[in-house]
Amino acid sequence: MLKDVTLGQFLPGVSPIHRLDPRAKILFLIALIVFIFITSNYISLALVAAFIVALVFMTRIPVKMYLKSMKMILFIVLFTGIINLFYGRGEPLVKIGFLQITEAGINNAVFVSVRIAVLILASSMLTFTTSPTDLTDALERLLKPLTVFHIKVHEIAMMMTIALRFVPTLLEETDKIMSAQKARGADMESGNLIKRIKALIPVLIPLFVSAFRRAEELATAMECRCYQGGSGRTRMKRLHFGKADLYGLAACLLVLCGVIICNIFLPATVR
Amino acid sequence: MNIIETENLSFVYGQGTPFEKTANDRLNIQIKEGEFVGIIGHTGSGKSTLVQMLNGLIRPTSGTIRLEGTDIWQSPKEIRKIRFKVGLVFQYPEYQLFEETVEKDIAYGPRNMGLSEGDIRERVISAARFSGLRSELLSKSPFDLSGGEKRRAAIAGVIAMDPDVLILDEPTAGLDPAGRDVLLAQISQYHKERKNTVLLVSHSMEDIAKTADRILVMNKGRAEMLEDTRTVFSRGEELERMGLRVPQITKIMSGLQKRGFDIPSGILTVEQAASVLAAYRGRSL
């Protein structure tokens, strides 16, 4: 079913990671992504990867869920990995026709694969442990300085909240309409491309009709509650940067130091 | 003969995730050919899940469903054929309408079956008649119909496939009282004329009492009873424990009986009650 899509899904829980300030979580995610891309040898790569794996376990979310979200990206990881395998310069170790595998190629392949995998892992961790509302709330706060340039941060955040809020609803609706049409003998699994696209019409039309209806209802409901944009709005849930976030910051700094030291004192395996 | 049989039929939503939920738990049900079965149960008791499994929309997590003696998932590629034999009208079916005209929409199912244009036309007209859709509506856009008319059009879309088993999931939800009565009468009429098996899911005990030969009672994913209508409604206390009740009139009549009035038990409809009370008055005069 469509609902089995795990990427971007929120899994409520009470782990230390769940309780971190969402703003901190977003910043940590960015930091981790930067770290993983500045690593230049196996030791520092392992250090960052180990740190993230440790965090994954701290979320107390079944590892299976992470694997599921990786599964969808697995193809991309493998593809880029294999391409990189053949792109290294230097002495060839193995030669298959015009393709050659070098030590640098192997190193590149490992680095690229691990980097993408870690990227997915870290971003799944963010969405698994942060509710969509917290997430957009935090983004709004982080982007607040941009209002200086007349960027409507609140409106953008509100649009994101609404979009995220309706993803599961629309998926559920698609599922339902698909089932209803399948019950009338719709065949969406066989035939050539044109036939398959045509088979989607009975799903797309009702879906659009209901999406527009929902949008209109939502707009009316918001107007009825006197919604008029961000200015002067107060919040029921205030974010605050707590002790746990400080520990998180300390851990991140530690890892950063580790990465820098490794990078300086150990020979670089990739450029 | 049993047209549908299930054996230890179970369904689990989101297996292996934190949201795991057993919606159907080892159901063993037999449905006879040509009978009208009502399905009742509290919200979330697994009625919709069950009917979706019966027409092969979702695959059982474990257990088997046999239609006329053969396992419907024996060859998964042929599952579409099962869906033509077991027609399912969803809860709020009006959201599935999509064609330019009502006629084309009703024809969608028969067309998927690969029938000839002549047959399709014939089926559309008879299905529209069975579901009480006025013929001048056939050339209109489905989006211009009223809620009740949309519902009828959607039901006609399934009836037009002429399934051996017709399943309706809360077809009267959200209709006005007169609309409900007419629709129910039409479904009963359909059952009588075609002699097909009909399964009706409903939250209205009155509706079920009026139409069903037997009742399947679902509770927390389990099948608690599958007995004839009278027997089920004579077990009012058990039903109440499951968040259900007996029809109002049945309750009134059994109340009268408890107070010593000499009237028979198991009265299910107002009409029955009226004739019983008239007879009682005749006797006591």
Ligand SMILES: Nc1ncnc2c1ncn2[C@@H]1O[C@H](COP(=O)(O)OP(=O)(O)OP(=O)(O)O)[C@@H](O)[C@H]1O
């Ligand atoms: N798509 C789904 N994903 C996860 N859980 C579901 C899904 N659909 C139903 N459930 C759960 O399965 C259980 C049975 O649902 P089902 O829809 O079969 O109930 P129902 O008897 O039809 O209820 P109602 O009378 O409200 O229509 C419920 O607890 C519900 O929360």
Ligand SMILES: [Mg+2]
């Ligand atoms: Mg239901």
